[in-house]
Amino acid sequence: MKLKQILRLVKIVLLTICGLIAIVLLISFTPALWHRWVTYPRLEKQVEAFQKLRKEPISLTKLNTYRGVLHVHSFWSHDSKGTLAEIIPAAKHCGIDFIFLTDHPRGNIDTIPRGYKGYYDGVLVEPGSEKQGFDTWPLDSTIIDWKVDKDTVAKNITSKGGIIFYAHTEEPHNWANPFYQGMEIYNFHTDTKDEQLFPVILNFLVNGDKFRPWALREMFDEQTTILARWDSLNKYRKIVGFSAVDTHENQNFRAKFLKDGRLQWFGPNAKIIDTMEVKFWNKWLLQKPDTSGYVFKLMVDTYREGFNYITNYVYADALSVNSLANHLKKGHLYTAFKSLGDAKGFMYYAVNQKDSLIGMLGDSVKLADIKTLKAVSPYPGQFRLIHDGKIVNQTSKEGYNFTWSEPVQKGAYRIEIHIKLDGKIVPWLYSNPIYIY
Ligand SMILES: [Zn+2]
Incomplete structure (x- = not known):
């Protein structure tokens, strides 16, 4: 073979390799580019239009509504470097009133309070721990001994007035343990576990700056197994449901x-x-x-986008740890995907024959006293009434109000609101149940 022919062959091989690389890159980046130029601008317009539909519902309680984050990490955790300089401006930006931190302890003995505690620029911060599948806030000067068995940890903390909620509910827990008071019904970290890393990285490379909320939203899946578990537990006793952003601002x-x-x-x-x-x-x-x-x-899990992604709304008397903890344990709480629409103003309640409010989300109400169940929302949506895990009603049209027209029975009734996004019906709000006995 002549040198000229060899060179020609090498040239063809190189060009083919370059062409193949270009094709692979184009194929890999196409979904992310499509999102940037087509899907995300369209979604942004839709959400803007949706948010214009807001109507303030009349307040039905003397309690205030506080927006809060219930599972988040700071520098105190080995896997976060977040300080107040990042956390507080993000909270202010998102209208967050309180943050209950869940830092990973650095050993088997955990002292609380530590890290941050108190009001910072008006945002209430309470320290807590995430370990052994618990989100816990002892609410006191406490030393947690993590060496004793898990059920004893739960007993020790709750018997002194603290809070034990189950974190990462996709993982095994002792569901029969009588001491825990609630569970995560949505955790952003849990939701991301089924994603493939490579497309996510490509999407954040292309859309992470301009459309980060949508790049996060891209990973959303309804947590049907976890919700079914929650419903099955609520048949027997009150298990408060809440959402966890699980933000570290360090998965970057x-x-x-x-x-x-x-x-x-x-x-x-x-x-x-x-x-x-x-x-x-x-x-x-x-x-x-x-x-x-x-x-x-x-940047993937930033505080700024995390706090806005999903938010807890707690009905409480005042922005104080005592009041919030008290109402959290009562289940006076609902949770919503705030980046789609701020759910402040929502209420789910029971009325008597005189149409007076006799109980709200999280409360227990006697069957003999109740006439029906109602809900109001600041945004129009499809209301779903779920009785002991079964959807018993689903409104056909999107509305601001819901009234259950059939006879009420014993059991736990909760409300979900679903909204239309890009032609699909997606969950926007989850309320804690009203328990009828
Ligand atoms: Zn965590």
Whole structure:
């Protein structure tokens, strides 16, 4: 073979490889680019139009509604570096009134309070722990001994007035334990577990700056198994349902220049994943350094978007730890995907024959006293009434009000509101049940 022929062959092989790489890149990036130019702008317009439909419902209780985050991590956890400088502005931006932290303890003995406690720029922060599948807030100067068995931990904390809720309810728990008071019915981290990492990274690379709320929303799946579990438990006793954002602001990819000119890459939990010379092929990824010196940021679980993604709404007398804890245990709480619409103003309640309110979400009401169940919402939606896990009513049209027209029976009745998003009906709000006995 002549040299000329060999060169020609090499050229063809190289061009084919380049062509194949280009095709693979194009195929890989197409969904993310499609989202950027088509889907997400369309969704944004739809949500904007939806939010214009807001009508303030008349208040039916003297209690106030407080927006809160109930599972979140700060620097006190080994896997977060979040400080008040990041947490409080994010909370203010999202209209969050209180944050109950759930930091991972650093050993088998956990002292509470630690980390942050008190009011910071008007945002109430209460420290707690996440360990052994618990979200716990002892609400007191407490030393938790995590070495004793889990059920004893729950007993020790709740018998002194603290809160024990089950975290990560996709995992096994002792559901028959009589001491825990509630469970996560939605956890963002749980929801992401079935996602494939590569498409998620590509989507955040393309849409992470401009459309991060939608890139997060892309991972949403209705947690039907967890909701079914919650319903089955509520048949026997009150188990408060709440949502968890589980934000660490640390599940990110970042890069920073070292003094010697090399680039250092940080992966999730701020772990160094690589240190390298900058090459022509990765230079295009880099931007001007931010205030912390990062020249590349692929942020996934930020406080700012996390706090807005799903939010708990608690009816309470005052923005104090005592009042909030008291009403949390009562189940005076509903949860909603706030980035779709702020659910403040929602109420689910029971009325007597005189149409007076005799109980609200989380309450127990005597069958003999109740006439029917009602709900009001600041946004129009499809109401679903769920009795002991079965949908017993589903409104055909989207509305602001719901009244159950059939006879009420014993059991736990909860309300969901679903809204139309991009032609699909998606869950927007979950309320705690009213228990009829
Ligand atoms: Zn967590």
